[in-house]
Amino acid sequence: MFAKKDLIYTIYKEKSFSKAAEALYISQPSLSAMVKKVEAKIGEPIFDRSTNPIQLTETGKKYMACCENIKKTEEAFLNYLNDTHELKTGSLSLGSNHLFMAHVLPKLIQIFVNRYPLITLNLIDSHSHDLEKKLLEGDLDLIIDNKELSSDMYEKFFLGTEFLLLAVPRKLEVNDRLKPYQLTYEDIQHNKHIHNEQILPTPLSCFADLPFVLMHEGNDTRTRADNIFLRQAVKPKILFELNQLATVYNLISIGLGISFISDTLIKRSPAMQDQLYFYQIDDPDTKRNVFFHSKKNRYVTKAMEEFIKISKEYSPLSSSAE
Template sequence: MFSGMHYVYQVYKARSFSKAAQQLFISQPALSASVKKIEERIGYPIFDRSSKPLSITECGAKYIAAIEEIMAVEQEFTDYLNEWQEAHVGSLTIGGTSLFSALVLPPIMARFSALYPNICLTLEEASTGKLEEKLQKGEIDVLIDNDELDDRVVERQLFFQEYLLLAVPEHYPINQELVEYQLSLNQIRSRFEVEEAPIIPLELFQQEAFILQKADNDTGRRARKICRQAAFEPKVLLEVDQQLTAYMITASGMGISFVGNLLILGLPTSHSVIYYKVGTDYARRNVYAYWKRGRYVSRAMAEFLSMMKPAR
């Protein structure tokens, strides 16, 4: 019943027989015939050929779910063999949002590739929600994120701790009255100096316009909680998807944002933004390496995770 399942899965992913045939390097009639034979063995159609793009039937959805379970078992056994062969061959797929993909993962991946040149290393960049879905499907091995994922379905390892800071356009007049609270880049580089820095009375900014990430984003949720702890609702001028976008709008002089020290230190030095420490637990968060709970951890994956352990 599952002989030829990879043909069915490729059609499902491509949502087209013609595209799937090109990707599989076979003719479309041959692919269609192979899928038809499988449908005949099942006794029900897998695809609704009347819809555009191609969709799957209720029975087809169950068949695809079964294929994904089989592929996960196959991948787990492959991982076992790779471990047995001392990580001389294999693959590892790392997932991260644009921030971590651009500023955190490249140096770690470079070090790993130098040590294990025969391991095929891939980077998947997407939103946290999409990456979590890929993690559960086995499409990525490790996810780097600052969101708190469900411990019932994932395991995790602490990577590092991040601070959210208040970013204010340099030209705002209020900055002239708050010089003693302002953080230098050298202070931001030092965890100790950030912890020892004076806390800005956030209510001083309650009449200013804010650029916040959307409320379904961890930074966006935390920003709103930080303002509520200071007894005000932020005046949101713009809602954006990415932390980098919020920062760049602040740098252009348009509004105040909350940004992490990771982003600040990863970008070229800007004199158009002033930074302040926010005094609440919501401003401190952990960044984790996540992997699917119960999955086999190959030696290659274990070595990659070991490179991500925080310095003691």
């Protein structure tokens, strides 16, 4: 009924079939035939053809009012799309674990908010299982995690790489015989633990008699630690199992055991710098990639694209290849 509204609107504005046909570059008989088809669907004439210039009938006036409302709605939607593409409106929902929310995302969020202050940003801080559930259900647009999700269900966007190091309290005697292997906080800050042949990896067996503070089972850091223990033939003495890596780090910094800690956390914990030494363990599980994940086949909005772009440009993580 409104498919030919633009043609009919042109007739209304020109007040003449012949002038409208000329403006539309079609023949007058063709234009008249199209209008009659619309009028037949309505069951009433739109134009009073007995007047000169032609006038709208009462039904025609109502039809034209509807056409103008449709036109305004279309224009409003086009303006919305333009604003969305220019990020003048819209929202973005991000999810992350506690570590990345505290130490990786703040800088990226600040840059994004400064550039696009009109975008509503929603943040969720939770554990990996809950984040994946919210992503699958559509409650989150993006999550950042060092646990790689199923490629059958999620798209991934590489953000960076982090490395696990064995953190050992300086007061422990084991450090005295491992000086060639030691790394300090300053070394980590300068990335001397990455692709540096002068820093030797340490056999995990050197620490086999020391108590470990580990994450709970199911956590990616714990899974990697268990894999390392298995490959290095070390059966760890587990003192505590915890949910947050930051809590693990705080405990070992006061001498309560040793643990695997990510360089992401080490670099952002200067208060611990004089309490610990760090050691590289030669194992593939000490290196892990960090990704943004989105739900597969879900439309990637301009806001999502821009946040990922900013994150890649300003990521505080190592830019090692996947």
